[in-house]
Amino acid sequence: MLEGCPGSKTMDLREKEGQEDTASVKVISQLRQWPIQMHLISPMAPYFQGADVVLVADCVAYAHGNFHNDYLKGKAIGIACPKLDSEQEIYIEKIKGWIEDAKINTLTVLIMQVPCCSGLVKLAQEAAQSANRKVPIKYIVLSLQGEILQEEWL
Amino acid sequence: MEMEGYINKNIKDIISQYPEIGSILNEYDIACVSCNVGTCLLKDVVEVHNLTYEAEHELMKRMAKVIFPGNEVKIPKVKRKIGPAAGQIKYSPPVRKLVDEHAFIKKLLAAIPHILESLNVAKVEDRQLIIDSVDFIRSYADKYHHAKEEEILFKKFGEGIEIIKAMLDEHDIGRGHVKAVLEAVEAGDNQAIKERLTAYCELLKDHIKKEDEILYPWMDKNLTVFQVGELFNQFNEVDKGFEAASRKYEGFAKALEERFNRASQKIFCP
Numbered sequence: 001m002l003e004g005c006p007g008s009k010t011m012d013l014r015e016k017e018g019q020e021d022t023a024s025v026k027v028i029s030q031l032r033q034w035p036i037q038m039h040l041i042s043p044m045a046p047y048f049q050g051a052d053v054v055l056v057a058d059c060v061a062y063a064h065g066n067f068h069n070d071y072l073k074g075k076a077i078g079i080a081c082p083k084l085d086s087e088q089e090i091y092i093e094k095i096k097g098w099i100e101d102a103k104i105n106t107l108t109v110l111i112m113q114v115p116c117c118s119g120l121v122k123l124a125q126e127a128a129q130s131a132n133r134k135v136p137i138k139y140i141v142l143s144l145q146g147e148i149l150q151e152e153w154l
Numbered sequence: 155m156e157m158e159g160y161i162n163k164n165i166k167d168i169i170s171q172y173p174e175i176g177s178i179l180n181e182y183d184i185a186c187v188s189c190n191v192g193t194c195l196l197k198d199v200v201e202v203h204n205l206t207y208e209a210e211h212e213l214m215k216r217m218a219k220v221i222f223p224g225n226e227v228k229i230p231k232v233k234r235k236i237g238p239a240a241g242q243i244k245y246s247p248p249v250r251k252l253v254d255e256h257a258f259i260k261k262l263l264a265a266i267p268h269i270l271e272s273l274n275v276a277k278v279e280d281r282q283l284i285i286d287s288v289d290f291i292r293s294y295a296d297k298y299h300h301a302k303e304e305e306i307l308f309k310k311f312g313e314g315i316e317i318i319k320a321m322l323d324e325h326d327i328g329r330g331h332v333k334a335v336l337e338a339v340e341a342g343d344n345q346a347i348k349e350r351l352t353a354y355c356e357l358l359k360d361h362i363k364k365e366d367e368i369l370y371p372w373m374d375k376n377l378t379v380f381q382v383g384e385l386f387n388q389f390n391e392v393d394k395g396f397e398a399a400s401r402k403y404e405g406f407a408k409a410l411e412e413r414f415n416r417a418s419q420k421i422f423c424p
Contacts, residue, residue, distance in 0.1 A: 052379050074380075105383030136247040136386050138379065153246040153374075153382070 007083055007114035011144060030072040038080040039090065043097030050103055051076040055095065055124055056110045057117050064146040071110060071140075082111075082119030095127035099135050109139045113149055117141075125154065156228045157218050161197045168196060174220045182213055203368065207231075246377065248385040249370050251393075252307070255299045256362045261407040262290055266355045268414040270348045275339055284339055284347060286406065291332050291354070294403035298396050300325050306388045307373070310381055317369060324361045328354055 033047045038055075041048075054071055058081045061067040078098075080091055098104045109124045111117035121139045128137055141150040160168060165186050169176040176187035184203050200210055211229055218227035245253055266287070275281050304325065308318050331354035338346035377385070393400065 052383060105387070106379050108379060134247075134386075134390075136382050138246075138382075152244050153250075 005114075005116070007112075007116040013145060027066075027068060030068040030074075031077070033076060036077050036079050038078045038085070038094060039087070041078050041094065043094045043102050045102075047076045048098055048102040048104060050105055052106045052108070053078065053098055053104045054108045054110055055080070055120065057081060057112055057120050059112050059117075060110045060142055063112060063142050063144060071108070075108075076104075080120060080123075082123065083116040088119075088123060091123050092127045092130070095124055096131045099128060099131040100133050103133065104135055107135055107137045109137065111139065111141055113141050113143050121154075156230070157214060157221070158228070158230050160217075160221060161230055162195050165196050165199050168217075168221075172217075172220045175217050178213065178216050178220070182209065198372075243367065243371050245370060246374050246382045246385075248382060248389045249307075249374050251389055252299065252302065253366055253370065255294075256366060258404050258407040259295045259299065259358065260362060261411040262287060262295075263355050263359055265407075265410040265414050266351055269410075270351060273344055273348060275342055275344050275347060281339060284335065284351075287351075287410075288332055288335055288339075290403050290406055291328075293399065294407075295358075296325070296329065296332075298392070298400065298403075302389060302392055306392070307385065310377065310385070311373065317372075321361070321365065321369065324357060328357055328361070331357065 033045065035041055052074065053076045056071070056077060056079045058079055060071075061079075064070065078094070080088075082088065085091075095107070098107065107124060107128075109121050111120050124137055124139075128134070137154045139150075139152060139154060140148060143149050165179075169179075169186060179186050179199070182203070182205065184199060186199060200213070205213065210231075214229045215227075218229060221227075269283055269287065273280050273284070275284065304322065308322070311318060313319065313322065331350045334350040335347055335354070338344075338350060374382075
């Protein structure tokens with residue numbers, strides 16, 4: 001078992017097996033755009049114009065079982081990993097582009113509870129501080145089992 | 155025995171049936187007895203006051219003892235939307251702006267007793283201070299701040315909601331007091347000025363407390379992310395048109411605060 005960084009510590013979550021909803025329901029994807037990775041997106045793409053945007057840590061959609069309906073529906077998205085991605089200064093410029101040029105309505109940052117994930121909120125804050133236009137920014141922290149631990153406006 | 159059946163009951167009905175519950179709620183700073191609205195359900199009352207889970211459980215237990223004396227009662231947990239930790243209030247950015255405006259209005263309210271202390275409206279300086287204070291109330295508190303609530307925020311919830319109707323009524327009562335103050339200034343009636351401005355002060359203090367601690371947190375929990383962004387933009391538009399004026403009025407409120415703080419220090423400090 002690896003110790004040390006909580007972000008990479010081995011956790012066995014199989015105890016949840018048996019608690020799953022066994023009803024087989026086809027969940028329709030709420031994704032309305034491509035691409036979604038922050039290095040690949042263009043902040044000026046039409047689906048970002050005036051949108052409510054979610055900036056999501058890569059692991060979130062796997063942890064939260066109903067991610068599409070709860071957070072993606074009706075929103076535009078960018079995904080990133082604040083721990084592993086390189087050249088994150090580009091992300092700051094792109095978020096600033098969302099705020100200033102695409103004139104997004106709101107930005108919601110979804111992260112995991114592991115400490116390194118908070119870097120994504122810091123990126124969003126840095127971009128917002130350097131932007132001339134202001135938008136409401138919310139952050140949501142999810143547990144490793146996908147439960148909402150914290151939800152607050154900055 | 156279960157409390158579940160009472161969770162969806164009107165709090166005023168519960169209090170009229172079990173008056174002791176009103177006193178218990180008062181102990182938790184939940185003023186349902188004196189509230190003139192009275193349409194909240196018990197579950198709403200518990201939810202909007204954002205008690206800690208321990209306090210909520212204790213409150214429900216005490217109410218259950220009144221409703222089912224001598225019986226073991228299962229205490230339900232009131233479902234809450236995820237938000238800030240219980241006991242804390244964190245507003246969305248547009249609602250926070252309204253709370254910030256309240257801070258300036260409260261500076262004026264805090265100055266009112268000092269203004270009235272030795273009021274003689276026949277004196278030019280006293281008369282002008284009352285007129286300037288009324289100008290602040292009418293322009294900043296009413297035309298700017300209350301208009302943002304009435305024209306924008308409240309419309310997102312519908313003016314038919316009882317608590318919003320109550321807030322609108324209080325705005326109107328406040329306008330009545332202010333009109334009467336101006337009439338009393340014209341008539342040179344010191345007593346009427348004191349009475350009406352004091353009444354305005356008491357009304358607004360209570361009104362702001364209700365909005366900051368109950369109405370706004372409840373609204374924030376129920377606004378969608380889209381609505382928060384929309385509200386933010388709509389408020390910004392109003393703010394742009396009122397930028398110079400808001401600086402002037404906020405400066406006036408700050409100056410009053412400094413003036414009367416200094417005066418208080420002179421009186422009370424050695």
